[in-house]
Amino acid sequence: MSIFTRLAAALTIVAAFIAPAMAADTIKVGAILAVTGPASFLGAPEAKTLEMLAADINAKGGVGGKKIELIIKDSQASPEKAISFAKQLIEEEKVFAIIGPSTSGETMAIKNLAEESKTLLLSCAAAEVIVKPVAKYVFKTPQMDRDAVIRIFEQMKKMNISKIGVLSSNTGFGKAGKEQIEKLAPEHGIQVLVSEVYDKAATDLTAEVTKVSAAKVQGIINWSIEPAQSICIKNARQVCSTVPVFQSHGFGNIQYVKAAGAAADGVIFPAGRLLVADSLSDKNPQKSILLSYKKAYEAKYAGEDVSTFGGHAYDAFMILTKAIKEAGADKEKVRTAIENMKGFVGTGGVFNFSAEDHNGLDKNAFEMLTVKDGKFVVLDK
């Protein structure tokens, strides 16, 4: 037996004694987030937010006297990795709850795992299918793509737009948005004249935009979370200078505005209120929480702007810890507490959960925003 194996054996024995002792006064919370990889601008701020919040709450003595032990796993937006991390967190770490994953595809991959093992899952991903049909242990904090589409259509009605063209990227997000647009258009009196899907890594979209413009549309919806959405806006302005361009809530990252430059001005899109926290009226119930999160995040991670995606993790963590505070560290009781939570003010909106609604947000969680001089501002009605 070498010295290393002996040492390892000794450590294992020590660990075996320590582990249960630690477990007694900590609550293990797992997080599966796309910290690096193609969805890193979702996962990275989410992970940073959780680290900030956990450190903060532990410094104040934890939840009900118990410290939060955060275990973050980087899934790189891969559903396969999400599955193996979920198994690891559930079976080996025996976590109390899991926050994440960042993307819809990953969440759907582990939805059943969470449900079967009765582990609370608070997803940070957008797609409606995560909570429809409702799974007993699965919740999500971002707003629904369906509600985003409804808000865009309502805005179009105000602007007398009824004939539109749709451009969407070939990803899960783009596909889900395209389906919602085509499904909801008839009941809002909107006619989709042309609908095109472009590659998420597209380098130029002049021909696509030409096709949409040639169909004589009155407005264009561009649904994507990739950088290519900025290229689309630029090409639309170059080919066809005045048709209003609408974007999804996936536009809510200031780097896309910077990438589109002057072409971004006047783009209309729905988003959570975090991006315009400063300009909200003082009566808005979300204002104080949005500003405090923004201030704390931007102070801790200097040089980085707060984004709605980190906000989704913020909401998940706050909802979980609030429920634990109310119900104690018991999974079943916490689950019921979340399901009965009403009027919880988060960054994504005011959450009202119920047995049928595990998202708790409605279309009012969105604000219609536009871009003015390279900045997000609330759209004047």
Add this chain to the structure above:
Amino acid sequence: MTDTPCCVPEWRLIELFFQYLVAGLTYGTIYAIVGIGFNIIYNTTGIINFAQGEFVMLGGMTAVTLHAFLPLPLAILGAVLITMAVGGLIEIVFIRWLVKPSVLRMIIITIGISILVREAALMLWGEGVRSLPYFTGNEISALSFGGVRVSPQVLWSLGVCAIVVVLLNLFFKFTMLGREMRACATNRDAATLCGIPTRNMITLSFVLSAGIGALAGCVVSPITQTQYAIGSGLAIKGFTVAILGGLGNSMAAVAAGFILGILESFSIWVMPTAYKDAISISILLAMLFLRPSGLFGNREAFKLKDF
């Protein structure tokens, strides 16, 4: 707001045709300018450098970084020089010491280098999207030719593409150095016997193609945007047109780039956009099966090559 007017009141068929043509030229110029870079290393070593896309990315990213404190022309010049140095360094570190490397081995090495450079760029610049400013005008400016609108940056790319091709052709055909480089690809042993320093020629080809890749990265940056991962996507298209035209011939790569771009653009007119890449890949496959020497390549000469 009352009725929202559309700015394209009447695009007649002929204008629409030219608008798609312009779109095709935009795609084509991106493909062509990236495709040219493949030919230089091929011309000296007979291999495809799969890290060529990374040179394009490096050029764009470096120029954006330098542009923070330098005027645009100097930033581009600096980016080209820095990328050239990186290209030379890569050759010296990874390839120069290999004794008679096989084509396959060299290809695998260049794939490895491309991953290395991409990850290094991710560490250095993060995953953010950047771009250089438009050389003239801005994101919304477009020149109008009888109703057909074209971004000035497309004209810049076309111009740079043309100049690079002409210079390269002159270089490879009429200068001693260019001929020596070509000799290395044809038969390295014979070239060595003739007193050509083949090792240095290969280093030079990496430096040169890194420089052209970087220049391409700068010129297309306002159109395509630049991100750490953009290289591989651009390289696939560049590679496609280099094969399509016939490897080793810059003029042919440019012609093939425009043919592919225009085909893709017109395919969008009549078919759903989603088929665009399927079309370019089918063309590539058909070409590899039916005429591996490329559209403009010499069949006889092709038979004598390793790859």
